[in-house]
Amino acid sequence: MSVISAKPPVASRVPATKAHRWREWMATIRAKDPAAGSNLEILLCYPSVHAVVAHRLSHALWNGGHRVAARWLSQVSRFWTGIEIHPGARIGERFFIDHGMGVVIGETAEIGDDVLIYHGVTLGGTGKENGKRHPTIGNGVVIAAGAKVLGAITLGDRVRVGANAVVLKPVPADATVVGIPGRIVTLRGERVHEGNDLPERHLDPEGEAIKALNDRLTKMERAMQAINADMPLLPCPATDEFIYGAGI
Numbered sequence: 001m002s003v004i005s006a007k008p009p010v011a012s013r014v015p016a017t018k019a020h021r022w023r024e025w026m027a028t029i030r031a032k033d034p035a036a037g038s039n040l041e042i043l044l045c046y047p048s049v050h051a052v053v054a055h056r057l058s059h060a061l062w063n064g065g066h067r068v069a070a071r072w073l074s075q076v077s078r079f080w081t082g083i084e085i086h087p088g089a090r091i092g093e094r095f096f097i098d099h100g101m102g103v104v105i106g107e108t109a110e111i112g113d114d115v116l117i118y119h120g121v122t123l124g125g126t127g128k129e130n131g132k133r134h135p136t137i138g139n140g141v142v143i144a145a146g147a148k149v150l151g152a153i154t155l156g157d158r159v160r161v162g163a164n165a166v167v168l169k170p171v172p173a174d175a176t177v178v179g180i181p182g183r184i185v186t187l188r189g190e191r192v193h194e195g196n197d198l199p200e201r202h203l204d205p206e207g208e209a210i211k212a213l214n215d216r217l218t219k220m221e222r223a224m225q226a227i228n229a230d231m232p233l234l235p236c237p238a239t240d241e242f243i244y245g246a247g248i
């Protein structure tokens with residue numbers, strides 16, 4: 001099990017040696033996942049480590065013009081880890097994918113340092129763009145389970161994307177974005193309401209439709225009662241609670 005830390009990311013710098021980079025990476029994984037044990041355990045049991053190592057190799061092959069070999073290695077890694085990273089994607093230092101299964105990272109995606117993403121995350125295209133069509137992710141960003149970040153948009157440093165959000169527009173640094181479509185709920189620690197498409201409480205459109213139907217039924221029952229006084233007015237379920245998210 002993992003935690004999302006509010007702590008600032010490890011300062012970015014060019015590590016002196018590969019061993020230094022490796023130790024920093026292991027330390028980052030342990031900091032972000034309290035379940036992580038020894039370096040050996042992380043090396044053997046963390047699909048994120050296998051996927052990122054395979055990606056470093058496939059990215060080098062890709063840049064060297066060995067495109068088929070790069071794609072093949074990327075697909076072997078996908079089969080082994082459940083994490084699909086296109087060899088063209090650019091990934092910074094100390095990247096960690098927790099759990100991993102179902103992650104997709106597109107060809108033109110760029111990921112900064114100290115980024116944490118969870119299972120089910122897609123950094124993909126919208127299907128409407130060519131060339132640069134995948135997101136650019138800043139340093140220290142956290143993208144929670146199941147979230148989709150789509151298009152050639154930029155997420156600023158330390159952005160937090162809520163579980164299952166679908167982000168289609170650029171997000172400034174130090175913002176938290178949730179929902180479908182993604183909307184900013186906090187910016188630099190302050191709650192945000194302006195500039196969002198939805199009111200402060202995020203209504204559920206299906207719940208609103210059910211409430212509208214209920215209101216019409218109640219009106220019809222009242223009209224029928226006026227004709228036949230014996231007809232009972234049926235109780236109405238608590239639709240307000242329903243559309244404000246209780247129980248859904």
Ligand SMILES: CC(C)(COP(=O)(O)OP(=O)(O)OC[C@H]1O[C@@H](n2cnc3c(N)ncnc32)[C@H](O)[C@@H]1OP(=O)(O)O)[C@@H](O)C(=O)NCCC(=O)NCCS
Nearest residue numbers: 002004118144145160161162163164165176178179185186
């Ligand atoms: C986004 C997240 C990181 C919280 O960030 P935060 O800055 O602390 O935000 P808060 O918890 O203060 O929530 C702010 C608002 O967004 C809402 N919100 C938070 N996460 C949400 C989500 N995923 N979807 C929809 N709304 C969400 C909260 O209900 C709150 O709204 P309210 O004040 O009207 O009730 C967290 O909610 C999240 O999604 N965590 C998932 C982590 C994960 O993937 N874990 C998997 C482990 S296996």
